Amino acid sequence: MKRNIALFIICMIFQSLPLSAIQAPIADSFPYPITQITLPNGLRVILSEDYSLPTVSVTIMYHAGSLNDPGGKSGLAYLMENLMFQGSRNVGRMQHINFISRIGGHFNAATHADRLVFQQTVPSNQLGLLLWLESDRMSSLQITRDKVEWVKRNLILSTIQYKKDEDPFLSDSLSFDQLLFADYTYNHPMSGLEPEVRQLTVADVEDYYSTYIRPDNAVLSICGHFEMEEALELVNRFFRTIPASENIPGFPDIPFSQTPEAMEFTQSSLVPSPAIFFGYRLPPPYPSEHYVLTLCEYLLLKGTTSRLHKRLIKRDRVASQITGGMEIRRDRAVFKIFAAINNELLRSRSRRAIVSEMSRLTTGLVSTEELNKAKSLLKSDYMSRIHTTSGRSEFLAEIYLRHGTAEQARLELGNYMNILPHRLMVTANAAFSGFYIIMDVLTK
Amino acid sequence: MIDSRPVFSRIGRRAAAFVLLFLLSVFLPAQERFRRQPPNPDPRHRLNLPRFLSHTLKNNLTIHVVPLEYDRRVTLKLIIYSGESSSPENLPGLATFTANLLDKGTLTLSVNAVEEAIAAIGGEWSAAVQPERTIFTLSFLDEYLDRGVEILSRFLLEPAFSQREIVNLQRTLYYQMFNRRKDSEFIGKNLFHLLLFNGHPYSRISFNEDIFKYIKQKDIQQFFEKNYRTNNASLILVGNIDLETASRHISTHLNTWNPAAELPADDPLPRPLRRLRIGLVDDPQSDGAYIFLGNIIPLQSSLDIFPYAVFNMVLGGTLNSRLFMNLRESKQYAYNAFSEVNFFKNFGIFLVTAKVKPAVLNQSIKEILRELDTATKRKLPSNEIEQAKSYLIGQFPVRMEIQEEYTGRVTDVISLNLGDSHWAQYFESITSVNADNVFEQLKDSDLLSPVIVIVVNADLESRDNPLLDPKDNPLINRLMAEFGEIEVYNEKGILQYTLK
Known part of the structure; x- marks a missing residue:
């Protein structure tokens, strides 16, 4: 009872603090200039110069992802991502990759729930080439039946198979996602369900392309060694005349539903060891507390000194592997934990250990020393990310999509570093005191 | 003689194509000229690396x-x-x-x-x-x-x-x-x-x-x-x-960490192999035939690194290199085929790795040796050399963005005694490589008498007939016919027997 009263008082004190008191920027957390413009066709452009090395990175992020896969057409966004390398009006099939690799550059692409990301880094004198390549596929992707079928067969379906072969827990993990995210829109796998992928057609892809791969649905982020005037001229030349869509549908609006009670499931699989999936649905609104919950992830799961690693692997010796963390799919967030346990007899002890550690986080103050350790690990990861032009250009585009301005990047690290033990406990209490979902995986 | 072909045929296909193109250009939306070709790159920006x-x-x-x-x-x-x-x-x-x-x-x-x-x-x-x-x-x-x-x-x-x-x-x-x-x-x-x-x-x-x-x-x-x-x-x-x-x-x-009164003696330099040597591991879990083929390359000075680095790019450093294009794209023998060159103090190791279909194991090895033979007997074409240089020069700063890569380079420069110039003049050193100095390095090398290691599911201890002589195994038989002696090892690298 006393503990609950104390918690209530802490909640009241914390809620009365003005936001500015907890949102001070951290010096040097983003020591690069940021310029933002919007072209007449709606393309948002972020430019950030850095002359330390003669390299430049371009990220283009489309604000659409697997959440925009229509019902029964899972894998469409992922198919779109792969087709973007299969040629446009002036760039031959796979030439995009050849152009970049021939000059020593590297590229990457990814499909997320709410964004498609295309990212490449090249020597700085080749900025024009990157913008030419990106603008060509934005304006005139050549979609044919042959290409769609080839990508489905050789990239999508083979990736699905490869992932299954590589990760024996994959199908269980997907089953758990279905429990955690509840709705098909959020819980279908990014690479698609095999029978649905097989049914995807040229018309589906053309529709997705003409709807979402538009300048007014994209953020273009350029970081590295370039002259501003020249970069702006190139951006204007290649992107200004690409017509806007002006009619981009928003993301599906599906109401959040919390679990009415703790939910427990069991399934048997061909897996190398028994396992436990454990998770929470985190109530919206997102992203008000995601900074705190990300820090919780570091406390609980990051590295060999994290709470769950120390408890389950080192102290109790009940598990051989423990992973997890926050997972955000646009306006939905979950916190999930996966533990591969040593044998079936240790299952209940493992479950108790996880519940006990989650409970400790929600009811006790984290020591300053432990909190600082988690912050150091997080800061190190953050610094590592923004140190490269590729990491930085993607980071800025992400910040733009999330906050509507890339300037918010300067506050990002501070949002983590200014978190105090009280706030952490209160937020953890709100997030993890609700009902959890647990799925036991038994070995067949 | 009267041409009996229809009028359209008489006009010729070339003319018809011209008419078609004209019609297309009229009815299709015009394309801005700058979209047709990639823009020319700017002059390369200077790489200013901090001094050690x-x-x-x-x-x-x-x-x-x-x-x-x-x-x-x-x-x-x-x-x-x-x-x-x-x-x-x-x-x-x-x-x-x-x-x-x-x-x-x-x-x-x-x-x-x-x-x-x-x-x-x-x-x-x-x-x-x-x-x-x-x-x-x-x-x-x-x-x-x-x-x-x-x-x-x-x-x-x-x-x-x-x-x-x-x-x-x-x-x-x-x-x-x-x-x-x-x-x-x-x-x-x-x-x-x-x-x-x-x-x-x-x-x-x-x-x-x-x-x-x-x-x-x-x-x-x-x-x-x-x-x-x-x-x-x-x-x-x-x-x-x-x-x-x-x-x-x-x-x-x-400050209390102490020096040794006597330092461990340096090892003698390893020498290149002078005759082809084949080691084979029969790995039942192998999902293809894995080839490791290479030899030691002596280095007279740290500048020798650059021609080898360029040659590596031509031969097998990327998806556009000769080995990949030949073994995978053209002949379809391989899942992948690459080369790499690793440098130690005063020597290097040139290594070709490939994962191929077991049925074409012999042909794949022969193709790799043929590629090496060509490169050591004839100068490489300038366009391939220039392409490789362009890749290396572009890749260098891109990789240096990653601190682990950066510190790895610094560590090599210091521990291999490569000298400040290796670091500060990387672009110049790569730029100065040409077909002549690559050929100079390769012509006297021992790349054609390499160690070849093969890891494959050869089924030597046949499940059907445990008494089968390994020489009767079709895969071994073909290998021996082509290359002679084969040393058979277990997965721990312990010699089991030699087939002659």
């Missing part, structure tokens, strides 16, 4: 600092100029074991306390053992420079090497290596080095997991005492840091 700043402390420990503005993480590399070749002949693996034990507790810090201390500075620790050197990496946030150096000093000045941690590590390393033996690539590379170094101390890098149980506490202590000395080490720091500050912290924490 060096200082030697009173105890003979040399410190090198490479300042990197804006990077808030420091990477500290400790190089010990002794690697697996310094392990006793009867105890290969001792260098690896010692390196991995270094962070497993000190006289004043338990293993857990060490892990906590490293995590508290946002740090990571790793150890890598090579034939002739051991490299430790500790990266952390720059605000914790003093604590980072202090942690390192504890490892070096008060190592515990406790019996309990030795037993733990024996178990951990045994299972790590045991599990890696399920990987055909690991098996193949291990055997490749064993056959390539052929009795030279460097061959001790190819030990197997059975050795760990023989390693005793006193072996570790002796190895540590002998090799972990200031005059057998260098410290490199890369990050937002200056030499004076770094020297002050290091001097404070490591």
Whole structure:
């Protein structure tokens, strides 16, 4: 009872603090200039110069992802991502990759729930080439039946198979996602369900392309060694005349539903060891507390000194592997934990250990020393990310999509570093005191 | 004679195509001219890399600092100029074991306390053992420079090497290596080095997991005492840091670390193989035929590195290189086919790796040898050389963005004695490579008498007929007909028998 009263008082004190008191920027957390413009066709452009090395990175992020896969057409966004390398009006099939690799550059692409990301880094004198390549596929992707079928067969379906072969827990993990995210829109796998992928057609892809791969649905982020005037001229030349869509549908609006009670499931699989999936649905609104919950992830799961690693692997010796963390799919967030346990007899002890550690986080103050350790690990990861032009250009585009301005990047690290033990406990209490979902995986 | 073909045919297909193009250009939306071709690149921007700043402390420990503005993480590399070749002949693996034990507790810090201390500075620790050197990496946030150096000093000045941690590590390393033996690539590379170094101390890098149980506490202590000395080490720091500050912290924490009265003698240089040698591992779990083919390349000076680097790009460094285009794209023998060149002090190893279909194993090896033969007998075309140079010059700064790559380069320059110019004049050195100096390097090399290691499911111990003579095995039969003698090894690199 006393503990609950104390918690209530802490909640009241914390809620009365003005936001500015907890949102001070951290010096040097983003020591690069940021310029933002919007072209007449709606393309948002972020430019950030850095002359330390003669390299430049371009990220283009489309604000659409697997959440925009229509019902029964899972894998469409992922198919779109792969087709973007299969040629446009002036760039031959796979030439995009050849152009970049021939000059020593590297590229990457990814499909997320709410964004498609295309990212490449090249020597700085080749900025024009990157913008030419990106603008060509934005304006005139050549979609044919042959290409769609080839990508489905050789990239999508083979990736699905490869992932299954590589990760024996994959199908269980997907089953758990279905429990955690509840709705098909959020819980279908990014690479698609095999029978649905097989049914995807040229018309589906053309529709997705003409709807979402538009300048007014994209953020273009350029970081590295370039002259501003020249970069702006190139951006204007290649992107200004690409017509806007002006009619981009928003993301599906599906109401959040919390679990009415703790939910427990069991399934048997061909897996190398028994396992436990454990998770929470985190109530919206997102992203008000995601900074705190990300820090919780570091406390609980990051590295060999994290709470769950120390408890389950080192102290109790009940598990051989423990992973997890926050997972955000646009306006939905979950916190999930996966533990591969040593044998079936240790299952209940493992479950108790996880519940006990989650409970400790929600009811006790984290020591300053432990909190600082988690912050150091997080800061190190953050610094590592923004140190490269590729990491930085993607980071800025992400910040733009999330906050509507890339300037918010300067506050990002501070949002983590200014978190105090009280706030952490209160937020953890709100997030993890609700009902959890647990799925036991038994070995067949 | 009267042409009986229809009018359209008489006009000719060329004219028809012209008319079609004209109609298309009228009815299709016009394209802006600048979209048709990629823009010309600007002149290349200059690469200005910071200079290495060096200082030697009173105890003979040399410190090198490479300042990197804006990077808030420091990477500290400790190089010990002794690697697996310094392990006793009867105890290969001792260098690896010692390196991995270094962070497993000190006289004043338990293993857990060490892990906590490293995590508290946002740090990571790793150890890598090579034939002739051991490299430790500790990266952390720059605000914790003093604590980072202090942690390192504890490892070096008060190592515990406790019996309990030795037993733990024996178990951990045994299972790590045991599990890696399920990987055909690991098996193949291990055997490749064993056959390539052929009795030279460097061959001790190819030990197997059975050795760990023989390693005793006193072996570790002796190895540590002998090799972990200031005059057998260098410290490199890369990050937002200056030499004076770094020297002050290091001097404070490591001033009692001592030099050795006598340094371990240098190993003789390994020699290239002069006749083709084939080793085969029958791996039932292998999902293809893995080929490892290569030889030692002597280096007269550090400048020899550049022609080899360019040749590697032409032959097999990328998806556009000859091996990939030939073996995979053209002949469809291979899942992949690449080459790599790794440099050591005064020599290098040129290695071709390929995963091919077992049915075309012989043809694949012959194709690789043919590619090498062509390159060593005729000058490479200039356009391929220029393409390779363009790739290397472009790739260099792109990779240097990643701090691990950056510090790796710095470590190579210092530990392989490549000199400042290797670093500062990288672009110029690559630019100066041409077909002549590549050919000069290749024509006298021994790339055509390589070690070839094959890992394949050869079904030697046939499930149907255990008494089958290996020579009757069709795969072995074909290999022997083509290449002669074959040495058969098990997955641990132990010779089983030789087929002649």
